[in-house]
Amino acid sequence: MLNKRVLAVIKRELNERFHSKAFIILTVLMPLLMVALGAGSTFFMQWGEGHSRITIVTETPELSAAFKAELDSCSFVKSGKYTIKYYTCDKSAFKGYLNSVKKEIIDEKITALLYIPGSAFNDKKIEYYAKTPNISMQEKLNAPINKILVNSYFRGRLSANELQFASGGVDFNGFTVTEKEGVTEQSYGNIGLAYVFMIFLLLSLTVMGGYTLQSVIEEKTNRIVEILLSSVKPQELLMGKIVGATICGLFQMFIWLVPVFFASSGIMFTLPKFISVSLTIGPMIYLLVTFLFGLLIFIGLYASIGAIFDTPQDAQQGLFPVMMLIMIPYFMAISMIQNPTSAAAQIASLFPFANIIIMPARYAMVDVPLWQLLVTIVVNILTVYFVSALAGKIYRVGILRSGTKPKWSEVIKWIRYKY
Amino acid sequence: MYALEVKNLCKTFGSIKAVDDASFSVPEGSIFGLIGRNGAGKTTTIRMMMNIYLPDSGEVSLRGVKVGQEFKDKVGYLPEERGLYKKMKVLETLLFFAEVKGKTGRNVERSAMDYLKRFELFDRRFTKVEELSKGNQQKLQFIATILHDPEFIILDEPFSGLDPINTNMLRDIIVEKKREGKVIIFSTHLMEFAEKMCDHLAMIDHGKVILQGSLSDIKARYSQKNITLIHEGDISFLNGHPFVEKISDFGNSTGIRVKDEKNMQELLKLIIERGVIIKKFDANDISLQEIFVELAGKEDDLNFNKGVRNA
Numbered sequence: 001m002l003n004k005r006v007l008a009v010i011k012r013e014l015n016e017r018f019h020s021k022a023f024i025i026l027t028v029l030m031p032l033l034m035v036a037l038g039a040g041s042t043f044f045m046q047w048g049e050g051h052s053r054i055t056i057v058t059e060t061p062e063l064s065a066a067f068k069a070e071l072d073s074c075s076f077v078k079s080g081k082y083t084i085k086y087y088t089c090d091k092s093a094f095k096g097y098l099n100s101v102k103k104e105i106i107d108e109k110i111t112a113l114l115y116i117p118g119s120a121f122n123d124k125k126i127e128y129y130a131k132t133p134n135i136s137m138q139e140k141l142n143a144p145i146n147k148i149l150v151n152s153y154f155r156g157r158l159s160a161n162e163l164q165f166a167s168g169g170v171d172f173n174g175f176t177v178t179e180k181e182g183v184t185e186q187s188y189g190n191i192g193l194a195y196v197f198m199i200f201l202l203l204s205l206t207v208m209g210g211y212t213l214q215s216v217i218e219e220k221t222n223r224i225v226e227i228l229l230s231s232v233k234p235q236e237l238l239m240g241k242i243v244g245a246t247i248c249g250l251f252q253m254f255i256w257l258v259p260v261f262f263a264s265s266g267i268m269f270t271l272p273k274f275i276s277v278s279l280t281i282g283p284m285i286y287l288l289v290t291f292l293f294g295l296l297i298f299i300g301l302y303a304s305i306g307a308i309f310d311t312p313q314d315a316q317q318g319l320f321p322v323m324m325l326i327m328i329p330y331f332m333a334i335s336m337i338q339n340p341t342s343a344a345a346q347i348a349s350l351f352p353f354a355n356i357i358i359m360p361a362r363y364a365m366v367d368v369p370l371w372q373l374l375v376t377i378v379v380n381i382l383t384v385y386f387v388s389a390l391a392g393k394i395y396r397v398g399i400l401r402s403g404t405k406p407k408w409s410e411v412i413k414w415i416r417y418k419y
Numbered sequence: 420m421y422a423l424e425v426k427n428l429c430k431t432f433g434s435i436k437a438v439d440d441a442s443f444s445v446p447e448g449s450i451f452g453l454i455g456r457n458g459a460g461k462t463t464t465i466r467m468m469m470n471i472y473l474p475d476s477g478e479v480s481l482r483g484v485k486v487g488q489e490f491k492d493k494v495g496y497l498p499e500e501r502g503l504y505k506k507m508k509v510l511e512t513l514l515f516f517a518e519v520k521g522k523t524g525r526n527v528e529r530s531a532m533d534y535l536k537r538f539e540l541f542d543r544r545f546t547k548v549e550e551l552s553k554g555n556q557q558k559l560q561f562i563a564t565i566l567h568d569p570e571f572i573i574l575d576e577p578f579s580g581l582d583p584i585n586t587n588m589l590r591d592i593i594v595e596k597k598r599e600g601k602v603i604i605f606s607t608h609l610m611e612f613a614e615k616m617c618d619h620l621a622m623i624d625h626g627k628v629i630l631q632g633s634l635s636d637i638k639a640r641y642s643q644k645n646i647t648l649i650h651e652g653d654i655s656f657l658n659g660h661p662f663v664e665k666i667s668d669f670g671n672s673t674g675i676r677v678k679d680e681k682n683m684q685e686l687l688k689l690i691i692e693r694g695v696i697i698k699k700f701d702a703n704d705i706s707l708q709e710i711f712v713e714l715a716g717k718e719d720d721l722n723f724n725k726g727v728r729n730a
Contacts, residue, residue: 008518016506222502227563229471230496230573231519233488400471 002239005232009240010247017211017248026207027252031259034196052111052137055085055101057094059118064088066152067116070144091117098129106131116145121152191337193260194361197287198333200256201357205294205326208249209302212241213315216306216399225399234396241303242388246295253291257284286373287360293380294356298322300384300391307398314405329354333361340365350375352383390415420482422447422571422602423468427477430463437463439626440477445604445619450597452617452634453606454711460626461606462499465575468604469494492521495569499576499606501560505549509540509559512548513566520567527566534562538588557585561592572596574605578612590616610708620707624715634707641713642705646675646683652695662686667709672699674709 017023056071058064064086071077071084089097094115104110113129120126126145128138147167154163219225228237261284301322309315332354336345340362349358349368355376362368397414398406423445430438438460445451453461466472468479470486479486481493503512513531517523535541538558540551548556557580565572572593578586593603593616607613613620614634621631630637644664648654649672657663657675662682667674677683683702690697 004521004523005519008515011518012507012515015511016504218504219502222505223498223500224502224504226466226471226498226500227496227502227516228519230469230494230498231491231516233470400466 002243003236006236006240006243009228009232009237010244013215013241013244014247016215017244020211023211023248023252027255030203030252030256034259051081051083052134053083053085053109054137054141055087055110055113057087057089057097057113057115059088059090059116061088063116063148066148067145070148074140074144076140105129112137114141114145121149124149190365193283194333194337194340194364196260197283197360197364198330198357200253201287201291201294201360202326202330204249204253204256204291205298205356206323208245208252208295209298209322211248212245212299213302213306213319214312215241216303216395217309217312217315220307220399220402221310229400234399235392238300238303238392238395242296242299245299246292249295249299250288250292253288257287260284283360283363286363290356290360290376290380293377293384296384297353297356297380297387298326300387301325304391304394304398307395308406308411310402310405325353326357329357333358336362337365346372350379352379355379393417420447421445422449422482423486423604424480424483425464425468425477426480428464428467428479429475429477430460430467430472431475436626438467438474441621441623441626441628442477443621443628443631445602447602448597448600449602449619450593450617451602451604452613452620453604453623454608454610454613454620454707455606455623456608456715459608459623461623462575463626464623465573465604465606469496469573490571492567493570495564495567495572497560497564497572497574497577499579501557503548503556503560503563505547507548508545509535509548509551510544512559513563516563517567520569522567530568531562531566534566538562554582554585557581558588561585561589565592565596570601572601572603574603576607577605578607578609610706610711614707622711622714629714630710637710638705638707641710642703644677644680645703645705645709646677646686647699647701647704647706648673648675648690648697649699650690650695650697652693654690654693654695656693657686657690662689667712669706669708672706674706 056064056067058067068084068086076082077084087097094117098113098115101110101113105113108131111130112134115127115129117126124146150167151163154166158166219228225237232240302319305315305318305322309318329348329351332348336342336348336358339345345358345362348354349362350372351358359368359373359376363373393415394411397417398411421444425441425443425445428438428441429436441460441464453464455461463472467474468486470479470488470491481490504515507515510531513535514523514527517527517531532541532544535544538561540555540558540562543551543555548559551559564574574589574593577589581589593605597603605617617634619631619633620637622629654666654673657666662677662679662685663675664678665674665676675686677686687697687700
């Protein structure tokens with residue numbers, strides 16, 4: 001099947017793609033964009049935290065002193081990003097005080113105002129006033145304030161040691177259990193990697209599919225296809241287009257994976273420990289293999305959608321079922337990240353079409369039994385075979401017809417046509 | 420010896436019979452016209468000849484062998500609706516279309532350059548197709564059709580949408596290729612062109628071949644008792660005249676069918692006596708259009724059916 005005519009079509013597709021500015025920009029800029037996005041979000045997280053001015057109001061000067069002592073020993077206060085003022089007034093005067101600083105709160109000269117009433121020492125209820133509630137700040141303040149409240153509640157009833165235990169927070173020390181390497185210390189890096197894989201797959205499949213869709217519609221509306229079909233068989237033409245787009249897609253994915261590989265192996269730059277990636281080369285190779293199947297399957301589907309319709313607008317609408325085959329697995333994969341070993345995740349990651357996005361993401365996070373990987377490969381080979389036969393039929397009929405927009409029921413009839 | 424034989428081709432689209440048991444033969448070295456009004460089934464027939472469509476039944480054979488890929492490699496095809504890749508460059512386009520025909524290398528490149536020079540496109544060989552004028556795009560399309568030196572040249576409605584210069588140019592190419600011994604097949608609804616250019620033809624109407632053979636044989640068969648007249652003056656007195664069986668006005672010329680061949684001379688005399696100036700009086704001559712109208716019905720259909728689109 002791979003004869004000189006198909007090669008000519010492949011060559012033309014590659015030529016057009018690699019001379020397209022949009023393709024080059026996307027391919028080269030994507031890794032840069034990812035790095036910029038990563039650096040940017042870290043920067044914004046820290047920048048957003050800068051210079052919080054908190055006022056803590058208690059009912060007695062002793063309490064204020066106790067909070068000050070505790071908070072000043074906290075690392076986030078030591079870092080200098082928090083300025084904490086203390087104020088003392090009783091319950092009746094607090095309303096008046098709150099009114100007097102209202103403008104400062106609105107102007108964000110006071111980021112947050114905390115009122116710790118006497119009753120808090122029984123029910124742990126404190127009041128928090130701010131223009132914009134900040135959950136991460138509340139989380140930070142939770143532990144030290146809790147410690148003071150617990151200390152005062154149990155004072156005299158418990159020994160110093162017992163007090164220290166009761167008032168301390170829980171220190172999570174995470175470990176991930178895998179078959180191969182035994183127990184390793186957990187990091188969030190692999191969840192990030194799963195996201196990266198999913199986005200890469202989603203983006204590259206839709207982008208390469210979109211290119212194919214456009215080029216099929218161009219050939220159809222410009223009637224180039226008729227000249228081509230006087231030289232090549234429709235199947236040869238379709239195959240040339242699929243193979244061409246697949247080569248471009250694999251090239252693109254390879255370029256995108258290079259920085260991921262260097263980042264995860266720590267050769268170029270080291271990531272903070274909690275997002276370090278424990279990546280063996282396995283998931284990356286598996287990603288490329290699955291992506292290859294994904295391209296063969298989805299490019300075929302995109303091409304047949306292009307052949308059905310005459311205008312890009314109609315084709316965009318007609319693309320809906322194909323997009324569903326990509327988007328539903330994508331959202332399934334996102335929810336799967338919470339629990340990659342659930343039965344639902346396991347079944348979905350073996351399903352035709354769905355496994356293309358779900359399995360690489362799952363494999364990036366947890367150990368997947370070898371048999372499941374092999375099953376997906378078999379499933380994908382069968383899907384490629386089935387989709388090519390279907391796409392070939394639809395493409396062959398659609399590419400030469402023009403006029404009214406066909407109904408789906410007509411398209412189904414095409415499959416039985418003898419052309 | 421026939422170069423191509425079309426045997427009992429049928430093709431149905433849904434409930435429409437596009438081609439209905441069509442058979443005809445294309446002799447070696449001929450210019451063959453496939454004639455019929457728009458929507459008659461010409462394009463579908465051509466597509467089946469080239470294996471673009473699979474016929475429901477029947478077959479096409481090339482020198483006795485069923486057509487397949489080797490025929491595609493030998494054909495240069497210019498479809499009715501022409502198109503090129505807009506973003507590709509001129510020379511690149513030519514080499515691509517030759518490559519899908521299996522022709523690559525120095526010789527094709529040299530030949531492409533020669534054609535570009537001949538058709539005054541050489542300076543624009545690195546220009547993108549979309550930047551060419553429509554006339555130049557048409558020229559480029561002709562070159563793409565013949566660059567791989569095909570044995571068969573199939574042209575679907577080749578003269579539609581061409582400016583006069585390109586019309587002449589295409590005619591020159593056709594004549595030149597015929598002289599080289601190539602077989603040229605073209606479809607058209609313009610009877611005048613067919614009459615001037617082809618030596619063999621098949622007439623198609625409603626998917627059926629209603630007439631086929633060499634132009635001279637066909638004319639000889641239908642021209643008896645027929646006169647082609649070009650004149651100035653009023654000849655309305657001939658309507659209902661006992662000598663005359665039928666009069667057809669074709670604008671430029673008038674076709675007159677007499678009841679008996681012996682009446683022709685008397686008719687000529689009668690017209691002269693009435694003071695009508697005769698510019699041409701051709702006894703035993705008939706235009707292709709007259710034959711078509713006689714076989715396929717009213718000429719109104721012929722001229723006003725242009726809205727019907729081929730599938």
